[in-house]
Amino acid sequence: MKIMHCSDVHLGKRPAGPVGIYSQKRYDDYFHVFEQCIDTGIKEQIDVLLIAGDLFDRGYITPEVLERTESILHKCRASNIPVLLIEGNHDNIARDKEPESWIIYLENKNYISRPFCSFDEDGCHFHPVTLDDINFYGAGYPGDMVNETLKALSEQLPPPPSKNIIIL
Numbered sequence: 001m002k003i004m005h006c007s008d009v010h011l012g013k014r015p016a017g018p019v020g021i022y023s024q025k026r027y028d029d030y031f032h033v034f035e036q037c038i039d040t041g042i043k044e045q046i047d048v049l050l051i052a053g054d055l056f057d058r059g060y061i062t063p064e065v066l067e068r069t070e071s072i073l074h075k076c077r078a079s080n081i082p083v084l085l086i087e088g089n090h091d092n093i094a095r096d097k098e099p100e101s102w103i104i105y106l107e108n109k110n111y112i113s114r115p116f117c118s119f120d121e122d123g124c125h126f127h128p129v130t131l132d133d134i135n136f137y138g139a140g141y142p143g144d145m146v147n148e149t150l151k152a153l154s155e156q157l158p159p160p161p162s163k164n165i166i167i168l
Helices: 021-043 063-078 102-108 143-156
Strands: 003-006 048-052 083-086 116-120 123-127 129-131 134-138 163-167
Touching: 003 021, 021 063, 048 163, 063 102, 083 102, 083 134, 116 143, 123 143
Parallel strands: 003 048, 048 083, 134 163
Antiparallel strands: 116 123, 129 134
8 A cells, every 4th residue: 555644734824924925925835735745646646645633724724725725635536545634733623623623524525534533431432444454543633631542542453463554
């Protein structure tokens, strides 16, 4: 399986200071670089794209950021390249605010799949995405729960000969 990995894409980021030519160029750079990454993946015939957090620079994005993101991710969809994404601290999905998350929106629109972990009174539960015979596990951004999350993951991973990839 040919896997492309990226992280910290930060779509929608603008440099601090007044909006001007430099600010707009830097803002556009994030989209251009992400699109170049996708175009390279298509050219190299990757089997899956992993985005290990921070697709967006912040949890609340503008319609323009969403539209440009969908346009770029559509290239993967058109090329039958699955995109697996975990959240980072910048696009963190608050446990009680999932319906407001743009990551969840992209998942519901079938632009991405999201290996994630959920928490309840019984602890941490992992929801992998399986492609071919490989299980992709994502811990997302565990914040101050990092030790508990990784311990739970180590206890729940299927043993060899299972093929597991952990995205952190």
